[in-house]
Amino acid sequence: MLQAGDWAFVLDNLDYLLIGVGVTGTLTLAALAVGFLLGFPAGALEVYGDGLLARVVSTSGVLLRGTPIVVIMLVLFFVVSISQSAFVTAAVGLGLRSAAYQSQIFRGALQSVDEGQLEAARAIGMSRFEAIRHVVVPQALRRSMPGFQNEFTIVLKDTSIAFAIGLAELLTRGYDLFTQSGRSTAVLEVFLVISAIYFVLTFTTNRGLDWLADYYAIPSGENR
């Protein structure tokens, strides 16, 4: 099942696979950025807004969170046809999905900041907007870190689903490698190597984000 010759085959083609890592990485960052830019305002709107816009945002979120990512990508590619480029389509699809989930992360974090903080800010004369901006948001962003770390990993792994629209990211390249080269015995080796690469990616980003969270953390004392 596992053969030395097959491992050698994978090693020879490692550069081909590693370009896939680049695509995967870029796609992940692009999707997360879209997710943040849309998700944070959406979450804030759900907490502080009311009226039609808030309801539209909330319903869109429900729809995006209830639909499989593969369906979202295919709809964007074939039905809406937002772009010829599989990369752009995948980035938008993953970005929209991520925005829907990030909005919930931020909504929860904003709601978890004690009412009293907002009151105290208003009591010294800040307007509602200033109070939210200078007192609630900085605390909410810090509280969002665990959820955001989780989301990072999820998006990273979901980039593999761009397989469905033929984007040459890591998993697709692995699939192409053993189907196109006719080296079908190397299947297991290829996918094990790819899984290992994904694991390294998720592991390092998690540790990196852990470090980032510690760096920006607010010191908590023992004598409360």
Place this chain on the structure above:
Amino acid sequence: MSAEEPTVADEVRTTIDVDTDRPWAWLGLAVFWGWLLVRWVNDFLLPASVAVPGDQSFFPAAPFASAAESLAGTAASLGVVGVPLDFVAGLLSFVAGAIPSFPALARGAWLTIVLTVAGIALGFPIAVVLSVARVYGGRGLRWLSLSYTELIRGTPLLAQLFVLYFGLPLTQIVREIPGVGSGFIPGTAALVAILGFTINSAAYQAEYIRSALESVDAGQLTAARSIGLSKREGIRYVVLPQGLRYAIPGWSNELVYLIKYSSLAAFITVRELFFQAESIANDTFQYTELYVLAGLFYIALVVSASVLMGVVEDRTAIPGLGGTR
């Protein structure tokens, strides 16, 4: 590792909280499940002489199509005023185009539900073992459990399915098992998919259960031991009953997740809901109808799951214990 790992119990509830006061929500779900059950009974249980043929929808498409046409005609003659009519015509034409695919999608939905339920149900006992090993086990056991969950949660589900289906000679082995593919028993590819979902789901469920167990105050086990229960009994009769209730939000997440990601089984030739939608769309080029319909099906399933988990949570709630709803 930082002092406090982001536990999944800290995660915001990402299930779909449906406003169940809305009557149309209940009505919609009732219609959906009613039709689905009738269709399944028709396709799987009724003898061929009585049943509606498997490729024929219960509903006729022609009336919708002709209504769409006439409305479109009226709209065109009315000019700008006719825009809303045109919209309705578009909807009717959408419905007409979608109707013929209903039977196939219903069959796909059945497989989707089987994959999901089997994956979670089979993954659960494995997850309990993993989480107990992680929380209460010795160094070796803890390390093993941790490695399993980290490896599975750190790699994409699709890659895991590919390893199982293409990489290992599982299909050859499974195919030989008697009964595979006949009657209610799913075919080879579906069984491999179930295996994949089981392995995957076990890792995620283990994390939810682990953090739920850790939420149970340490004093509970101490008190249990002080009345003479062994550690194992204490875990079983005192900690787990509380911990499992804390884990319910996590399960809701996992159920919703698996419903959506069961769509990946299509890539290993399982004829579930997404596969059906995609193959019909590729044949008829009706991408819009099929993918939107597939999306609606999934949303209906997800909403149903959320409602179900909400009921479970309410039924098992004990005052003062958990309750994040």
Place this chain on the structure above:
Amino acid sequence: MTLLRVENVDKSYGDEEVLNGVSFEMDRGDVDVLMGPSGSGKSTMLRCINRLTDVDSGDIWLDDTDVTAPETDVNALRQDVGMVFQDFNLFAHLTALENITLGLKRVRGIPESEARDTAMDHLDQVGLAAQADSYPAELSGGQQQRVGIARALAMEPKLMLFDEPTSALDPELVGEVVDVMADLAAGGMTMLVVSHEMGFAQSAADDIHFLDNGRIVESGPPEQLFERPEHDRTEAFLTGLQSGEHR
């Protein structure tokens, strides 16, 4: 001269009448204490004065500003009225110093270096200059409350409202906060205090108002209320307070 005029204020939450025809006045430099059983509307009264809550009817005048008028600039009003909370409500993500400079910079528009100097002065005034760079979670309850007082003072208010400032403190920490409040009173600040701290009421208060079920039952200087109360309810409450019944 009159700084605060509360006239016939009514406030209900649903069916519950929390304030019922409450009226009183405070001159500049007065230190008044609101006392009464829980639920008698004392905190609500304070929050009506800085418009954290709106009255149902009645008038409140701060100097020549009509507090209750809809067109009044609420944010400007709140710079003139300082509030100290039972739960401190310090901004958890900012140091003690930054808790004070935030308002100075964002609300009063004071540049950074000047804001820091002013903030340090106020921290010094409450005895916490050494804790300027500590975060709230690193401070004791008494220290947090003193920072809260400094934060409110930094806005240079005409009136200071205290909503049960020591109720959330361990007994041994109460003293340091009461000392700061007494210094403030001696320095001429106009203060309206909701509190069960009888020591402070007896020594520092000019007038005590006893509230029960949303009405002022009795008002008067400490000697009157504590030694010769006119109403039975007042006497019952204060006796209970002395014997530690009420918290």
